[in-house]
Amino acid sequence: xxxxxxxxxxxxxxSIGLSLKKYNYNIIGxxxxxxxxxxAIKIGIIKKVSSFKNLIETSSIIILSIxxxxxxxxxxxxxxxxNNKQVVFDTGSTKYSICKxxxxxxxxxxxxxxxxxxxxxxxxxxxSNSNLFYKKNCIICDKKLSDxxxxxxxEKILNFLKMDISYMRSKDHxxxxxxxxxxxxxxxxxxxxxxxxxxxxxxxxxxKMVGNGLISTTRLSKSSPNTWTPIFLENxxxxxxxxxxYINFLESFKNLLLKKNFEKIHKYLxxxxxxxxx
Amino acid sequence: xxxxxxxxxxxxxxSIGLSLKKYNYNIIGxxxxxxxxxxAIKIGIIKKVSSFKNLIETSSIIILSIxxxxxxxxxxxxxxxxNNKQVVFDTGSTKYSICKxxxxxxxxxxxxxxxxxxxxxxxxxxxSNSNLFYKKNCIICDKKLSDxxxxxxxEKILNFLKMDISYMRSKDHxxxxxxxxxxxxxxxxxxxxxxxxxxxxxxxxxxKMVGNGLISTTRLSKSSPNTWTPIFLENxxxxxxxxxxYINFLESFKNLLLKKNFEKIHKYLxxxxxxxxx
Numbered sequence: 001x002x003x004x005x006x007x008x009x010x011x012x013x014x015s016i017g018l019s020l021k022k023y024n025y026n027i028i029g030x031x032x033x034x035x036x037x038x039x040a041i042k043i044g045i046i047k048k049v050s051s052f053k054n055l056i057e058t059s060s061i062i063i064l065s066i067x068x069x070x071x072x073x074x075x076x077x078x079x080x081x082x083n084n085k086q087v088v089f090d091t092g093s094t095k096y097s098i099c100k101x102x103x104x105x106x107x108x109x110x111x112x113x114x115x116x117x118x119x120x121x122x123x124x125x126x127x128s129n130s131n132l133f134y135k136k137n138c139i140i141c142d143k144k145l146s147d148x149x150x151x152x153x154x155e156k157i158l159n160f161l162k163m164d165i166s167y168m169r170s171k172d173h174x175x176x177x178x179x180x181x182x183x184x185x186x187x188x189x190x191x192x193x194x195x196x197x198x199x200x201x202x203x204x205x206x207x208k209m210v211g212n213g214l215i216s217t218t219r220l221s222k223s224s225p226n227t228w229t230p231i232f233l234e235n236x237x238x239x240x241x242x243x244x245x246y247i248n249f250l251e252s253f254k255n256l257l258l259k260k261n262f263e264k265i266h267k268y269l270x271x272x273x274x275x276x277x278x
Numbered sequence: 279x280x281x282x283x284x285x286x287x288x289x290x291x292x293s294i295g296l297s298l299k300k301y302n303y304n305i306i307g308x309x310x311x312x313x314x315x316x317x318a319i320k321i322g323i324i325k326k327v328s329s330f331k332n333l334i335e336t337s338s339i340i341i342l343s344i345x346x347x348x349x350x351x352x353x354x355x356x357x358x359x360x361n362n363k364q365v366v367f368d369t370g371s372t373k374y375s376i377c378k379x380x381x382x383x384x385x386x387x388x389x390x391x392x393x394x395x396x397x398x399x400x401x402x403x404x405x406s407n408s409n410l411f412y413k414k415n416c417i418i419c420d421k422k423l424s425d426x427x428x429x430x431x432x433e434k435i436l437n438f439l440k441m442d443i444s445y446m447r448s449k450d451h452x453x454x455x456x457x458x459x460x461x462x463x464x465x466x467x468x469x470x471x472x473x474x475x476x477x478x479x480x481x482x483x484x485x486k487m488v489g490n491g492l493i494s495t496t497r498l499s500k501s502s503p504n505t506w507t508p509i510f511l512e513n514x515x516x517x518x519x520x521x522x523x524y525i526n527f528l529e530s531f532k533n534l535l536l537k538k539n540f541e542k543i544h545k546y547l548x549x550x551x552x553x554x555x556x
Binding site (some may be wrong): 037044072108109117118119136137139141161164166175176179180181183184185186187188189190191192193194195197198199200203205206207208209210211212213214215216217218219220221222223225226228229230232233236239240243244246247249250253254257258262265266267268269270271272273274275276277278 | 318381395396397398414416417442444451454455457458459461462463464465466467468469470471472473474475477478480481483484485486487488489490491492493494495496497498499500501503506507508510512514517518520521522523525527528529531532535536538540543544545546547548549550551552553554555556
């Protein structure tokens with residue numbers, strides 16, 4: 001029976017463990033957070049807690065589900081320790097700095113850079129579920145830099161998770177993601193800040209006026225700071241461009257309001273309905 | 279049996295009709311859109327289609343569920359035609375310009391300005407449901423300007439809808455709403471525009487990368503232009519202030535990114551979690 005070692009038993013790592021349970025793997029895990037480890041054993045995400053060293057030595061497949069800055073810190077060292085049958089993949093939301101960190105590693109081929117686009121605003125193993133990845137998108141980056149067998153093994157796991165796979169350069173992935181995912185997160189945190197500043201001395205009034213609109217637009221502000229601080233920083237230049245473009249469009253919308261141009265605003269709202277795109 | 283006349287049989291008017299069905303009212307309706315009228319009869323939102331004139335003459339309670347600019351246009355005329363037993367209330371999302379339009383009307387007391395905070399991104403009677411208002415917030419504005427009996431009758435209806443009522447000045451309502459509701463709508467439409475500009479020639483790539491984050495943050499961009507163009511314009515000065523404050527906070531977040539200040543960003547994301555407020 002092949003051993004799968006999951007490093008990081010939060011929402012993503014935990015859900016991978018639960019999703020792979022029905023397949024024939026020996027799933028072991030490591031996490032710096034003892035609570036996560038206890039929980040992972042308790043609900044059966046993993047069969048056994050492992051030391052970091054033992055996990056690297058004994059796992060056929062090593063999965064890194066930790067914040068992106070920590071992946072950048074340890075991936076190069078892990079690849080140097082493994083043999084040419086083992087496979088490593090990460091699940092980070094940024095990909096360029098991770099791929100760059102192992103570009104000249106002699107074992108680069110054993111690594112597959114993936115991004116399962118399946119996160120939710122809640123974090124930690126208690127939100128894990130075996131359905132998290134069902135029919136969700138997954139991007140594999142820079143696949144030509146992975147050995148064909150390592151790629152196949154990773155794709156097999158992603159098929160077990162029922163994900164829809166596509167392929168992309170890591171650099172492009174990060175540019176696109178800065179608009180599709182990282183900007184929406186910034187938008188949500190900053191809206192939440194705006195609401196704080198206006199209502200911090202008047203929470204009661206806020207609660208009496210709140211509706212579904214605010215709730216869905218600020219949902220992402222519940223996301224984990226441990227996960228998202230590194231994502232924003234690893235992708236900061238793309239993200240700054242995305243925020244700047246967004247600010248330009250907010251300014252131009254303000255101008256439409258100032259000009260009281262009913263027709264133009266109506267056309268704008270009709271055109272920029274996200275249903276036309278997705 | 280008292281007659282209730284609903285003018286405007288979209289999502290809100292339609293849902294009011296359905297919610298009041300089990301009570302002892304003769305519910306009639308008027309809409310300029312023939313499709314809405316046919317649909318309202320078909321699914322039993324109203325018992326009978328009425329002419330505008332007949333509805334005003336025969337209804338004990340007249341409900342205006344039409345875009346806010348149209349309320350401003352017709353409310354003054356309606357109040358001039360009714361007697362001192364009839365009651366009119368509107369359901370518009372802005373309140374100040376509506377209240378101002380009838381401030382010196384001799385029948386001002388027969389009008390109650392309310393805002394049921396229950397909209398969804400879908401519009402039209404086909405999305406109506408009798409549960410739309412259940413435990414949602416409803417604001418009654420400038421209640422001192424309404425006759426006590428008109429207020430009581432309106433509150434009775436809101437109790438039938440199971441809404442949580444609170445009271446506020448119309449001017450304050452519009453300021454608060456510019457932050458709590460109108461700004462989130464602008465944010466969503468403008469994010470949707472940003473996504474259009476970046477991906478209009480590459481929809482396929484967008485679809486392969488999209489996740490729940492973008493979906494919830496752009497949900498409001500599906501809202502009806504007929505409803506929202508007038509809301510934005512009626513409340514434009516408050517809204518411009520809200521957008522400006524929001525842009526300032528976006529700029530300062532960009533600066534945190536530029537300074538690569540991990541600690542400060544982490545603290546920011548931890549602090550501005552909307553769960554701390556609502």
